Amino acid sequence: MNDSPAYRERRAFFDRLLTVYGRKPVLEVLQNPALQCHALHLADSNREQGIVRDIRELAASRGIDVQLHDRQALSRISRNGRQDQGVAIDVLCPAFQQAGDALTDLPADARLLALDGISNPQNLGMIIRSAAAGNIDGILYARRGNAALGPLVIKASAGTLYRAPLLLCEALPETLRQYRDAGVEVCTLAADARESLFEFRPAGRCVYVLGNETDGVSGAVQKTASRGLSIPMRNGVESLNVAVTASLIAYAGQMEI
Template identity: 30%
Template sequence: MDPSERLIIGLQPVREALRVHGASLHRVIVEQSESPTLEALARFATERGAKLERAPRADLDRYAERHQGVVAFAAPLAMHAFEPGDLGPTALVLALDELEDPQNFGAILRSAVALGADCILWPENHSAPLSPATFRASAGAVEHAKLCRVPSLTSALDAAREAGVQVIGLDMGGEQELGALDLKGPVLLVVGAEGKGLRKPVKQRCTSLARLPMKGPIGSLNASVAAALSLYEILRQRA
């Protein structure tokens, strides 16, 4: 595999890549099969102008164990500069503080796109890579996301605050519930890694630390679930 390419695995991730990138995909390989689902995907690839190849299942097995009969190759995802001064009056930015699990990363990307985040921000170091596992966990949503990978998350948070953005850290020890905050203006929501949560320097950059209401005996949530619930609360307030 060419190191300048990224590998996309599975039906939904490839379908979304075709929808967004079409003919700019390097190639799409679909298993030689009579499966109606795979035949429909092959037709869609042709309609979108992508270079289509058909291959036996054994050939696709070289790329992944669970490929659902299709893989695609594409250019690396575009990275965008984080410019807080350009954010609009109802901007929503999701920042991830050293989230290292690719499955969580992908699931969060999916929720962020579905719930209207304008961009996803994370630090270059100590973070999950944009890997085939991440693409698959996002169910193709990563193709629609504005991605901002920054050298320093704390510097990015400082810049956001200076631009008048409300920086909210999600923390189970937060002083107030997220829903009690006014979330209608520009918001940057920071989610920490499972286990360690937000780092102290990140907490210090937040304008407020907020928690999600919990009723049962379990005191914490999976990072991707917490992110989704928080994004939904912001969307609900703005409806």
């Protein structure tokens, strides 16, 4: 059965919502007039004083819907009951969308990053910041295996997460196979690859896979790749931090050899 246009539009809207939790992160969101907020969620057990009062007042001044929940319900919304401090807010991120929906709209020369098990929130945030600043059209982010998009990621991204082109999926291997079958070249970074990242010129759409900080690219993702690329190293250095690698990829297409 085909989904109705109204349903697809509603689903696309909720795909673009990022739920931020924690009292200070939520206060910072409300203090930023550039961020569009959908709803503020509060635990009904919160005391109406201090930062909670400030959050309520800011939400009221901006006309943001305030919803009260018991602690269990709020923990389902924040997905982090231990650290949400009874507060969460839905922020609209215009460039977020489902990876499958984005595939047909990507430009013919699209350059993408794919995140395969980036577990350190600081690394994830810095990767997002570099991709948003550089020559990257989308970031394939799998909810399974990567660090959650929480306050530490937002801080490390310097707030660029809210406007970064995240392409969301549940698991990366299946999505990469879908992209590969649609003609997108899948490249991994490998120290023993003969072709340099800086010499490679994609013939069309291309996705560069960034692997886990310790284990690198997973076996399942490696099977989807058609090309390996290396970064030239000197002085016995074997590898770079994954966030540094992301920065090099983001600007490689703009660099003169």
